[in-house]
Amino acid sequence: MENKVRARAVISGRVQGVFFRLETKNAAARYGVFGWVKNQRDGTVAAVFEGSKENVDSILAWCKQGPPYAKVLNVDVTWEENKGEFNGFEVTY
Numbered sequence: 001m002e003n004k005v006r007a008r009a010v011i012s013g014r015v016q017g018v019f020f021r022l023e024t025k026n027a028a029a030r031y032g033v034f035g036w037v038k039n040q041r042d043g044t045v046a047a048v049f050e051g052s053k054e055n056v057d058s059i060l061a062w063c064k065q066g067p068p069y070a071k072v073l074n075v076d077v078t079w080e081e082n083k084g085e086f087n088g089f090e091v092t093y
Contacts, residue, residue, distance in 0.1 A: 005053045006035075006082040011045045011063050013073035020045050021091045023067035024059075031062075033054040034086035038093060056060055 012022070017040050024037045024047060033051040040046050047063070049056045066072045 003053060004050060004084065005056050006048065006058045006080045007056050007060060007064060007076045009047045009049065009060060009082055010040070010076045011047070011066070011072055012043070012076075013066075014069070014071040015045045015066060019067050020070055023088050024063065025060045025091055027059055028089035031059045034089055036086070036090045036092045038091065048086075050082055050084065051071055051088040057064070068083050074080040 001027045012030050015047055021037045022038065023043075027033075028035065028037075028049070028072065035048040035050050037045060037047040049059050051059075060075060060077060063075050
């Protein structure tokens with residue numbers, strides 16, 4: 001069985017109003033990663049990603065760049081125990 005991981009990320013910079021959440025959802029579909037992404041009141045974007053270590057690493061690398069109009073300054077990642085609680089990827093509010 002493939003080892004699954006879970007990462008919680010807080011992305012800062014110019015990450016709101018640049019389609020970051022939608023593009024993260026699209027990237028999650030490409031990488032086969034489950035979880036959620038949402039805007040935070042402080043201007044950051046928070047996300048939880050679950051999947052294989054390779055796929056979660058791939059989407060975290062994507063987050064460091066983001067969509068074309070984003071200017072990512074930092075991606076703060078916290079590794080957590082995988083809970084396997086998601087069966088898709090959602091933009092939450």
